[in-house]
Amino acid sequence: MTRRRPPLWRIIAPTLVGAALVSMLTIATVNYVVTSDVDRAQSLEQLGEVQRSRSQAIVQGLELRRQSVAILAADRSVVDALVDLRDATTLLDDPATDTTGTTDAERTDALEQNARRLVDDPALRSVVAATGLEIPAVAELVPADPAARYLQFHYTLAGTRDERL
16 A cells, blocks of 8 residues: 655645744744834833923922022012011010010000900901801910010011011
8 A cells, every 4th residue: 555645735835834923923023022122212211301301390490499589588578577587586585675665564465455356357257257267265366475475566566667667
């Protein structure tokens, strides 16, 4: 019995299919590696752009703050307020040098009267009631510490800087 040879197409067809599969796998692998590198490079570039834009935003924000501080530092009313605050804190160490001639009892009375006026103000009551909060008691609005009363008096009741001079 002689063995019959298979037809030629049965030998060539699997070989061609195998070669096609190997070439497709090779092309797919090369394509994956190349696109992976390109994607990584693009991602890094985008991250760099985000970093640069955020850095610029921070620098611009700081520059705006610096300009605001420079403007405030040159504002005469701010300078006057800082001078007044410095002078007032110095007076806290030596109340005898108080140039307004008010005693602590007089300051306390004035602060309590002002607090009562605020607490009894109908417009303020309606605004506070609309927020759902309660108006604090007069005793809570007047500080217990003499130094705090001194500062509150001089910066809320004693008048403007020009009136005190």
